[in-house]
Amino acid sequence: MTAAGTITETAVTLTIDGRPVEVAEGSTIHAACVEAGIDTPTLCWAENLTPVNVCRVCVVELEGSRALVPSCSRPADDGMVVQTDTARVRHSRRMVLEFLGSGVDLSQAEDLQRWMEAYGADPDRYADEDHPVERVEEPVKVQDELYIRDYSKCVLCYKCVEACGDDAQHTFAIAVAGRGFDARISTEFDVTLPDSACVYCGNCVGVCPTGALQFKSEYDLRQADEWRPEDQSVTRTVCSYCGVGCNLELHVQDERIVKVTSPADHSVTSGHLCIKGRFGWQYVHGE
């Protein structure tokens, strides 16, 4: 009485950094790198979203390919020869990280900071005294009690757009607008979120890698200098509302829930929640 849909998986073997790696057909090069235990930086990739391969920080060298290829989206083929740590690869990764750091505020992007250090990225070398460089600088949008949006921290990874759109919520309240360096994540004509199609599922916030999108509960604590991740516990439980059985991760600081996320690898939610699961916890504290 269990799964009838068993599919026989064909394996492919590729060579990564000189070592043979076997993965199921249809896996990406990135998945193969994970399989091989090779630490590969990613930014726009997430396990619960379709790869858009826009950030280019995961590029690798593929034999026979003129340009580097994005490992997050390129399927692994039998016989591929991949290098992940050549000078070219390191250069591209370093430059991508530098470029990002030169244009936006990455102070809350912990993963990126770690990668920048690892690749020796120096985002400050583009500007000098009489030569300021263009940065994304916008006031923080605080338009309701649930979210804030701080686009001076946005790296345009498209994750929020994907989560709001085809990959999960299908609400399409936000999209990329404008072009080039002026491209921004925006509602139609930049109307406020309460005036937009937004249904406050928080799935955009859930996938944001830089703190550009934040729950207001977190933002308020950060503003008050009381956000202390090291003092937080995370407890997995099940939402108290409808009968779908969504898994919640309750982030608790000082015996109070400070935010709610969902595990991306759980079959029920794939990391996504609705407004009730995401924000409906406040009654626990008698609010």
Add this chain to the structure above:
Amino acid sequence: MFGAGGGTSSYAEVEAADLILLWGSNAREAHPIFFHHVLKAVADGARMYAIDPRRTSSAKFADRWLGLSVGTDIALANAMGREIIAAGLHDRDFIDHATSGFDAYAAHVESYTLDWAAEQTGVPAEAIREMAHAYATAPNAQILWTLGITEHHNAVDNVVSLCNLALLTGHVGRWGSGLCPLRGQNNVQGGGDMGAIPNKFPGFQDVDDDEVRAKFEAAYGTELNGVPGKHLTLMFEAMEAGELRACYVIGENPADSEADVEHARKLLSGLDILVVQDIFMTRTAEMADVVLPASVAWAESDGTVTSSERRVQRVRAAVPPPGQARHDIDIIGDLARRLGCDWGHPSPEELWDEMRALSPMHTGMSWERLEATGGIQWPCGSEDHPGSEFLHGWLWADDLEGHDPAPFSVTHHAPPKEQLSDEFPLRLTTGRALDSYNTGVQSGGYASPIRYGDAIDVNPTDAAELGVADGERVLVSSPRGSVEMDVRLQPDIPTGLTFTTFHFPELVDANILTNDEWDPRSGTSEFKAAAVRISKLDPEPAPV
């Protein structure tokens, strides 16, 4: 249905469906994350029909919306059955092998022609025919439903009418096809699993089965009552008859949530003693003689809940309960001690182990396994069993694994009890909004930017005839009473129909209007069909 009460399929199977009938369910708002699974199917090319009196936000994702009249689901389902048979699209081999009562069913639905059903439901015959053919010919098909099917006076007939369609086409008992009722509360499935049903022990074992009862009596060391108890609606009838004089209410707010709520409140206030155990000072708690403050089950205590796909999952304490609030287990244990039974101080895990020793469908779910996995779906009979993605595989086994064939049921179209009249010419149906939940005791705790309150949705044509405008405060009356509400013009519902949510009883006591006619077999009230009148609050000033 045919066996234990639970959805036959998994969410993963819904994702893989080729055809989905979303019947009486606005999952987009009421079960948003389940709807993500539906959307995956739709994105992968599944065809979806939405059957609902309203063109809900869910229905807008469907290839076709069929806006049937409230309470005509059986007419529609039986007409589909007739069409499937007439077109020769039923699965004869499956019917012969695994079912009984087909001939009677076929003879009965013979009179449910497409044209007749079109007249009853208001949906064009061609659309019914198309949906019947699509359902019957799809490789994998799912019927998903919620309270649009069950909050009727003939709820059980509605459900079995849908089951008939699955039996007719073999869309049950195999991976990918099935029937999924979506549960409204996070553990209504688990409550049923644990025996919170008048005639069942944990694991859907009958209380009037001597052998079963003997097993429980042996384990509990006491004699157990073999007479099925009363469900909620019968309890209120018993209160009315003076037979039920004391009530212990745990985590329920009937003083707000019952249909014809004023009548319910009167009965509750007439009890000898009302004890309420809750995390909120609900309206019911305010009426109680004793209030036992409880802890929040999903964030302040450990245990399990069961989802709509029969997945048993752990809930865990993340914060301590406030003030004098205590865990339900401790409260009940202390109460038992005061009543002279010392049950000790069992941990959630110890209670779970006792339960799974008695309930075969849970036996394989050890606490460790529940901790380590993302939940296990029942039945799971042993610790090496992976759990069950779908139910009723026996329907396809050579010997039916010893089961009786699944019976077709004969169901009759019966319109809502409350007919429209000149005095009450509009149909009122009720439902849920995305950001709110039932009577709002939990969801009222956060500031939703998209909350609009309990307005009454009216088709613009009807509103024009009534002379009422968007946002206007009006008086809505049913045979049971009247409430003031704001009008919200809503082109997505047909003329003659009105709709409201009931999330804000302090502001709008919408359940004053709803009908407490109920299904004797399920105990659910006909929330979905009342007859109402809308009148302007301020009569036009007389011409001078």
Add this chain to the structure above:
Amino acid sequence: MTDIYLGADRATELEEAAVDAALRTRGVDPVVQPETERLYTSGRSRRRERRHFLLPALHALQNAVGWISPGGVNYVAEVLDVPPAEAFGVASFYDLFRTEPPDHEGDTFHVCVDAACQIAGYDDLAASVRASGAHVHFGPCLGQCERAPALFVQGCGGRPDYVPADAEPFVLPQAGNPDLRLLRRIGVADPESLEAYLAHGGYQALRRAGQMGAEAVMEAVADSGLSGRGGAAFPTGVKWRAVAAETGRPKHVVSNCDESEPGTFKDRIVMEQDPFAVIEAMTIAGLATGAANGWIYIRGEYPLATARLQGAIDAARAAGFLGEDAAGTGHDFDIAIWRGAGAYICGEETALFNSLEGFRGEPRNKPPFPTTHGLFGEPTAINNPETLLNVLDIVTDGADAYRSRGTERSPGTKLLCLSGKVGRPGLYEVPFGTTLGDLLELAGGVAGTGELQAVLMGGAAGSFVGPDSLDLRLTLEDTRTAGTTLGSGVVMAFDTSVDMTDVVVRIAEFFRDESCGQCVPCRVGAVRQHETLVQMQKRGALSPVRRELIDEMAEVMVDASICGLGHTAASAVRSALSLGLIGEAPSS
């Protein structure tokens, strides 16, 4: 297929009428209504049917009221089942669409600021337009480099777009030259007359193709050695065979008429002066590949070419050369025209697909390639007009005759866009293998000081060569060896009077403006590159650290960008640096 939420803004009657008319022209009923009050068909089917009408609908709004208003977006969103945020995201992507109310009355006069117009003095043109009271908008190359400085007028209030220079009679520099192949009808046959086209050999190739059959046509195209003329030079026969091999799904032939590479105007002239040839060649491509759907995606700044192609399609359809059993070949084929709206990136084939489908013109990662996942995710043969034009002679005369011109590895002839400081700027056709010096002579030699400083080969995405390259043979193989490119056929000459720093800074700015913004290397790299050059211009020289930074940035753009725009964004800059055209302090 969504529960679209619309804000309170509503379109005006004028806006609704404009959108309705645009949709009706394309056979779409704009009225959204349920079959009955109790039955509604929507869902995927509608989205798939309608999303690609977004671009025409936005054009209609822009043309009607001079901008894309919130009410207009809501109306389009409702009619086409497109979420408003996405419609806004699309509208704000294009240079020809405004998403804020216009601050001026009347039409918008677009003045080109790219290289050819830069050295021809676009400032004077802009000043004279302003003096007439009109609104000037500076923008990228308008594809009229042979008659620089260029002007394009975007109509408002329902007035059509137009190019003032189109009123002048067209003159082909090589008119009367018996060796012309691709250009032989130009200036000879009336481009608005099917009869004239037929009288000059039109539709003989399609008739011949019908007799040969699809396989023989593809064999001839493969044997001819024809390769794409847009810059990438991919073998056309290979592309067509790959599409032909796909079965079971709808297939498409797309003509990439989004010619936007600064310095390029060849396809414009072909489309304006010989539109039936483009239509006929596309029909042959459809026959060969088994595709029934033809699409022309043409840049929005080409109103005359659009009108002439539409006229040709209408006439061809009326005469049975398009539609069911096109020209009696037994193959169904028809063509629709979609207008771009001002975005260089949409000339990249996958960006073009997204744009046509009603999404932002952002390139897709390849693989998968268009031959299997092209327009609407379906197998697609995409070629530009020049490439297609070659097919006519290949089919009529055979591959051997075709190969009698050009070189072994670059057979046939090449269209070249001569602009800048040459005596007779314009469109030229020469056999592959002609030297750069001979070509410049053909075009009247170097103008201005008469002394050549540099030639920009292949456009902004190409590279500079110096006066020592006059012996360069113009073939795919020779240019590649020389480290330059024929690209889209741009040959732009600069005499010694030109300040090359101005030119190169503008090229860098062009990429900064035209980067779609999707991938980090290009989005940020193009900005940092431009900033560095602006700094160089201010200081008069490039420090060694900054010089190295240019190379470092170029390397990541070449290696890690998604598409050709990023890959080539540093190419002209680096060639200018290595030739010493820029970057060094003036020696005296």
